[in-house]
Amino acid sequence: MNQLTSALFISRKDVESYYGKPPLITWGMLFPAVLMLAVYVKDPTTYLDVAPGIIAMTLLFGNTSMAAIVVTFEKRSGTLQRLLLAPVTHRTIVLGKTASAAAYGIATSLVITIGLALLLGMTVSNPLVFAIGLVLGAGVFSLLGLIASVMVREVFEAMTLLNFLRFPILFISGVFMSMAALPSWIKPVTFISPLTYVVELLRYGIFGQSYFSSPWVCIFVVSGFLALSWLVAGPVFRRNANR
Amino acid sequence: MHTTVRGEVVSLTADGADSAIEVRGLCKSYGETRALENVDFTVRSGEVFGYLGPNGAGKTTTINILSGLLDRDAGDLAICGLDIVQDPVAVKRRIGVVPEESNLYPELSCRRNLEYLGELYGLSRAARRTRIDELLAAFDLSDKKETPFRTLSRGMKRRLTVAAGLIHSPEVLFLDEPTAGLDVPSARVLRALIQTINRDGTTVFLTTHNLAEAEALCGRILILVKGHAVTEGTAAEIRRRVEEATSVSVVFSGHVEEEMLLETCPAVHSAVSTEGRWRLEASDSHAALTQIISFAEQQGLRVLEIGTYTTSLEDAFMTILKQDVKREPRL
Numbered sequence: 001m002n003q004l005t006s007a008l009f010i011s012r013k014d015v016e017s018y019y020g021k022p023p024l025i026t027w028g029m030l031f032p033a034v035l036m037l038a039v040y041v042k043d044p045t046t047y048l049d050v051a052p053g054i055i056a057m058t059l060l061f062g063n064t065s066m067a068a069i070v071v072t073f074e075k076r077s078g079t080l081q082r083l084l085l086a087p088v089t090h091r092t093i094v095l096g097k098t099a100s101a102a103a104y105g106i107a108t109s110l111v112i113t114i115g116l117a118l119l120l121g122m123t124v125s126n127p128l129v130f131a132i133g134l135v136l137g138a139g140v141f142s143l144l145g146l147i148a149s150v151m152v153r154e155v156f157e158a159m160t161l162l163n164f165l166r167f168p169i170l171f172i173s174g175v176f177m178s179m180a181a182l183p184s185w186i187k188p189v190t191f192i193s194p195l196t197y198v199v200e201l202l203r204y205g206i207f208g209q210s211y212f213s214s215p216w217v218c219i220f221v222v223s224g225f226l227a228l229s230w231l232v233a234g235p236v237f238r239r240n241a242n243r
Numbered sequence: 244m245h246t247t248v249r250g251e252v253v254s255l256t257a258d259g260a261d262s263a264i265e266v267r268g269l270c271k272s273y274g275e276t277r278a279l280e281n282v283d284f285t286v287r288s289g290e291v292f293g294y295l296g297p298n299g300a301g302k303t304t305t306i307n308i309l310s311g312l313l314d315r316d317a318g319d320l321a322i323c324g325l326d327i328v329q330d331p332v333a334v335k336r337r338i339g340v341v342p343e344e345s346n347l348y349p350e351l352s353c354r355r356n357l358e359y360l361g362e363l364y365g366l367s368r369a370a371r372r373t374r375i376d377e378l379l380a381a382f383d384l385s386d387k388k389e390t391p392f393r394t395l396s397r398g399m400k401r402r403l404t405v406a407a408g409l410i411h412s413p414e415v416l417f418l419d420e421p422t423a424g425l426d427v428p429s430a431r432v433l434r435a436l437i438q439t440i441n442r443d444g445t446t447v448f449l450t451t452h453n454l455a456e457a458e459a460l461c462g463r464i465l466i467l468v469k470g471h472a473v474t475e476g477t478a479a480e481i482r483r484r485v486e487e488a489t490s491v492s493v494v495f496s497g498h499v500e501e502e503m504l505l506e507t508c509p510a511v512h513s514a515v516s517t518e519g520r521w522r523l524e525a526s527d528s529h530a531a532l533t534q535i536i537s538f539a540e541q542q543g544l545r546v547l548e549i550g551t552y553t554t555s556l557e558d559a560f561m562t563i564l565k566q567d568v569k570r571e572p573r574l
Contacts, residue, residue: 009362017350078346082407085310086363087335242312 003092010096032058052202053175059137063105067145068158090238102138129215130205136222137198143229150240169195179211194225263288263446269318278304280470291447293461301470302450310340339408343419345400349393364411378406398429415446454557482559489528490552493521496545508534
């Protein structure tokens, strides 16, 4: 049987098993929704400026949390070992787990996007670029979550480790203000964060313009991060999955 | 009882065509600790092979290496003629593994657990449905079809875990302590199922601490101590290897002096009486029995009970472990 089909089966089972877990609801839905509401209440005239950042943040937290929950839970319960005994490659498992986490992140981001559109009148001027931003970002963040969580055993360890990555990324990536408004000393660091490019892709999708002159710059860079994460995830998973 | 162990692995079958598993010179270390040291064995197709040893002997390490969960440091191994490192997916299609701890998805029902594994093993939808029904019926879990795995009793969990290992009708089934922690009726049911699985043609590689279970189920047994294969053969062969003397159990109709008994029966080396029952160690059981009966006649006593005492596999196992204490400690 095709390994791709196996990856789909793995993904579908994860969706079936884990989408209702409380940490996913908290981090994936409530946290960004409450944050967006706070921004709106503070200033109803400029809240849309931070919408791309909030959606990207939803993607970051949703994807990484899903990957962390699935991998650590399955390591503890022994079901990941069960999966390792099946006739599937490590890459197939990484693909399946990443796909389920990515699907979750995309779904929660879309819920926030639809909520913003219906309740606060946000429009998406370039849906294709917006969708590309969601898909590429979901891929990178899911792989990031998987890499971090396969190295530990407990959900809280995975969440702690991820928070060390997520919060600094959030700070340097122009989530709460546009790139143009960031202080000049922080900009060099901003360019090494994948979240920066995801935010700018979503910004282009919503407003039709971003910090970068062309969305292709962001697509190219995020694709590079995706390829790098994919290359790193295989060996890291192989080395740590059965520990 | 004075016993010795030959302490060597019996010659292995050179017939590779009929072997399900061939292992040569298998080595594995965890840091400075050597878990497996030059382990050799062959499991023939269609047999139940017992892999016994005390805790920490290296049994689970062996299963993990054979099933591709762990890398070996050295050695050659072939499962159904294939190497797990060279062709892991092909080997995994041919083997089923039932680990010591049940590892199915707690939130999924019995049916969904088996269905998911059937999907991963490439069974068609129709084949999955048929196989799931067959397995649930065979393992007496049909009425628990839609019950989540986490709510099953321990015995049911073990049965479903074994069923999951069989979803793709593997050629070789690894069972790691399958009856550990089960009550007597559940363990008995599981043992009967293992015999049925084997009769249906599946080669079974079994680890267990229950030596009576090993004796009842396994055609051949290998005893592993501190990562070394110490002895291999049928249960009877292993017992014979540790038997230096025969034990005779006898009950006389009246009082017997130990000194006189030993003097009159030269084939008897030692005698111990417990509540009227004598346990005698003899080099030649036939001569000992004749001499004991003559002794009773001379003393005007009747022999109420007499018989040779058979060394159990457990006795043999304990003797082997005692011998192994003399082995140099591993680094």
